[in-house]
Amino acid sequence: MDTVVLARAFFGTSLAFHIIFATLGVGIPLLIVIAEILHQVKKDNDYAIMAKRWTKAFAVLLGVAIPSGTIVGVQLSLLWPGFMEIVGKVISLPFQVEIFAFFIEALFMSIYVYAADRLPKAFRILSVILVAFGAVASAILITAVNTWMNTPAGFQIASDGTIYDVHPWTAFFNPSFLSSAFHVAVTAYMTGGFAVASVAAYKLLKRKKRTAQEITYHKKGFLLALIVGLTFSLISSISGHHSAQVLHEHSPEKLAAAEGLFKSQRYAPLAIGGFTDPKTESVKYGIEIPWMLSWLAAGKFDTKVKGLYEFPRETWPPFYVHTLFNIMVGIGFFLLALAAFSLVWMYYTKRKKRGFPKWLLVVLIFSGPLSMLGIEFGWIFSCSGRQPWTIYKVQTTSEAATQSTNLGGLFLLFIGLYVLLGALTILILTSYFKRHPVYKEFEKYSGYEEKGSS
Numbered sequence: 001m002d003t004v005v006l007a008r009a010f011f012g013t014s015l016a017f018h019i020i021f022a023t024l025g026v027g028i029p030l031l032i033v034i035a036e037i038l039h040q041v042k043k044d045n046d047y048a049i050m051a052k053r054w055t056k057a058f059a060v061l062l063g064v065a066i067p068s069g070t071i072v073g074v075q076l077s078l079l080w081p082g083f084m085e086i087v088g089k090v091i092s093l094p095f096q097v098e099i100f101a102f103f104i105e106a107l108f109m110s111i112y113v114y115a116a117d118r119l120p121k122a123f124r125i126l127s128v129i130l131v132a133f134g135a136v137a138s139a140i141l142i143t144a145v146n147t148w149m150n151t152p153a154g155f156q157i158a159s160d161g162t163i164y165d166v167h168p169w170t171a172f173f174n175p176s177f178l179s180s181a182f183h184v185a186v187t188a189y190m191t192g193g194f195a196v197a198s199v200a201a202y203k204l205l206k207r208k209k210r211t212a213q214e215i216t217y218h219k220k221g222f223l224l225a226l227i228v229g230l231t232f233s234l235i236s237s238i239s240g241h242h243s244a245q246v247l248h249e250h251s252p253e254k255l256a257a258a259e260g261l262f263k264s265q266r267y268a269p270l271a272i273g274g275f276t277d278p279k280t281e282s283v284k285y286g287i288e289i290p291w292m293l294s295w296l297a298a299g300k301f302d303t304k305v306k307g308l309y310e311f312p313r314e315t316w317p318p319f320y321v322h323t324l325f326n327i328m329v330g331i332g333f334f335l336l337a338l339a340a341f342s343l344v345w346m347y348y349t350k351r352k353k354r355g356f357p358k359w360l361l362v363v364l365i366f367s368g369p370l371s372m373l374g375i376e377f378g379w380i381f382s383c384s385g386r387q388p389w390t391i392y393k394v395q396t397t398s399e400a401a402t403q404s405t406n407l408g409g410l411f412l413l414f415i416g417l418y419v420l421l422g423a424l425t426i427l428i429l430t431s432y433f434k435r436h437p438v439y440k441e442f443e444k445y446s447g448y449e450e451k452g453s454s
Helices: 003-042 045-079 081-090 093-118 121-150 168-172 177-205 212-250 252-259 292-298 321-352 358-365 367-384 408-435 438-453
Strands: 270-272 275-277 282-284 287-289 389-391
Touching: 003 045, 003 121, 003 177, 003 212, 003 367, 003 408, 045 081, 045 093, 045 212, 045 408, 045 438, 081 389, 093 121, 093 168, 121 168, 121 177, 121 367, 121 389, 177 212, 177 321, 177 358, 177 367, 212 252, 212 292, 212 321, 212 438, 252 321, 270 292, 275 321, 321 358, 321 367, 358 367
Parallel strands: none
Antiparallel strands: 270 287, 275 282
């Protein structure tokens, strides 16, 4: 690899690893908030146990998200010095505010973990709401930098590269910020729901080893997670439609590459599946839905959508972004259909007093990993679809990258570090929950009830 490609692979690997923990760090707190509210409303200790156990898992994930996020931050300076030179002058604001968002998350996380049982009900719920708020605020603030890279605003650049007329808040609220920030938050909540649904599905699949009380507990968690997953996957599909409109207006090359559209046209078709063939410059083996791309782009079938031929070839994104885009969207719609089907099935089987089919539980076990893959493909699409620019039409990736040629060994070292961190995370989580099975929580809460009634 040349230096630029190696720097992209290095940073992309670090970001891909961090996104796993960052996404779950946003999604799981929402489930904890809902479980706490249900506990207070229904007076059902199962939801209190869920909130407590999910918090333990969240604490471990947060413990990995912090150092992996720090690594990503450091690598921005080491691998992309040209980029950081502009960032420091224009859009350092989100990085500064993100410190306070993390402070809120960490502070109230500590309060909730160590003092929840001694807090009044209202303050207990408030503390976990502030944890969720701090988590999503951190994600949104970091997303602001990525959206600014896609649609830069709030500054002027002279011919000699001098930055002037800087407006940090204009840069922060750039044209694609609201759409992308909302989509990032919604997909994180969706992934948190499906991640918990995966675990609950596995537990229900092993129901012969569970007591009736455990099965009831896991069914409640399963139902809650599926409702959250369905709700936010539906919202995600709607917000994704708005994101397509933003691409049409501000990043037409990315939209054209995503759909394999080469010729500008009205009544443009939507290409589903297939791959973009560089030889014929067309989408092969795809299914075309007439006029649909024009409608998605601006809500009108006669909307003119720009094709790649409108732009210089050296600014074309790589053709594989069409595949990335299709995988991302395909996963989203599959999970939406899966969650809807599962909830309908649960309602049907409850009325008919039938058990949940094993084949469906097996499929649902993969819903969490699939949702995470959708997140990963979405971020790769966002960054690759912007190529060859690091800052769209301002700075190319080659201009932003480091000139150092000694990245290979360091790259391998960090891959080893991520493998180690991932393995330790799995080991710690499995070890903790094996040593603290859920039936012990039932006994504990039963003891509290007996003590209270006496």
